Amino acid sequence: MVFSKKNAGKWVASKSGKVVATASKLEVLVRKIDTRKDKKSIRFDKVPPANFVGFYGV
Amino acid sequence: MEFEYTKKECDLGTVFIPTLPISFNGFPVGHALIDTGAEMTLLPMEINNILQLELDVERSIDVGSAGGGKFKAIPSKKKILFTLEHSGFRPLSWKGTVYFAPRQDAILLGQYQCLSELTITLDAPNHKIYVNL
Numbered sequence: 001m002v003f004s005k006k007n008a009g010k011w012v013a014s015k016s017g018k019v020v021a022t023a024s025k026l027e028v029l030v031r032k033i034d035t036r037k038d039k040k041s042i043r044f045d046k047v048p049p050a051n052f053v054g055f056y057g058v
Numbered sequence: 059m060e061f062e063y064t065k066k067e068c069d070l071g072t073v074f075i076p077t078l079p080i081s082f083n084g085f086p087v088g089h090a091l092i093d094t095g096a097e098m099t100l101l102p103m104e105i106n107n108i109l110q111l112e113l114d115v116e117r118s119i120d121v122g123s124a125g126g127g128k129f130k131a132i133p134s135k136k137k138i139l140f141t142l143e144h145s146g147f148r149p150l151s152w153k154g155t156v157y158f159a160p161r162q163d164a165i166l167l168g169q170y171q172c173l174s175e176l177t178i179t180l181d182a183p184n185h186k187i188y189v190n191l
């Protein structure tokens with residue numbers, strides 16, 4: 001799967017590396033996937049912003 | 059276990075970043091970023107709307123982002139189950155604390171009770187990740 005600029009900031013659901021659904025809210029995406037027969041083979045991601053670095057604890 | 063880097067589009071062009079498919083108490087994430095410099099595992103709060111974990115607000119910590127911003131991260135009260143799965147391999151599972159932040163832009167795997175449990179080899183030129191518990 002590609003973390004694309006188009007999906008930056010969105011929640012995506014993918015199967016075997018292909019995006020099958022997107023949504024701006026995770027709960028909406030989970031509801032969409034819940035109706036699929038293949039839902040057990042779906043994984044979820046939040047696509048990071050196009051330019052991204054991490055964090056540190058202080 | 060062997061995994062592929064994830065292709066990512068950014069203003070530099072296309073870069074490859076190390077990620078792992080991991081489940082948090084059974085919630086399946088496809089590409090969680092291996093953030094070797096991060097001290098803890100940090101998840102968007104929306105994931106806890108699904109997991110419904112009890113959070114320990116009194117143990118919240120201040121976290122700084124690389125650009126200079128700060129925010130509060132709230133830990134789970136109890137350790138959760140991390141599971142790493144790959145077809146043809148026995149799943150790797152362990153327990154650890156995760157932290158949540160309301161406006162978290164990515165799913166990050168940090169050292170505390172997560173990456174510290176694993177032996178990870180990053181083969182960046184070949185976009186491969188090798189993991190053992």
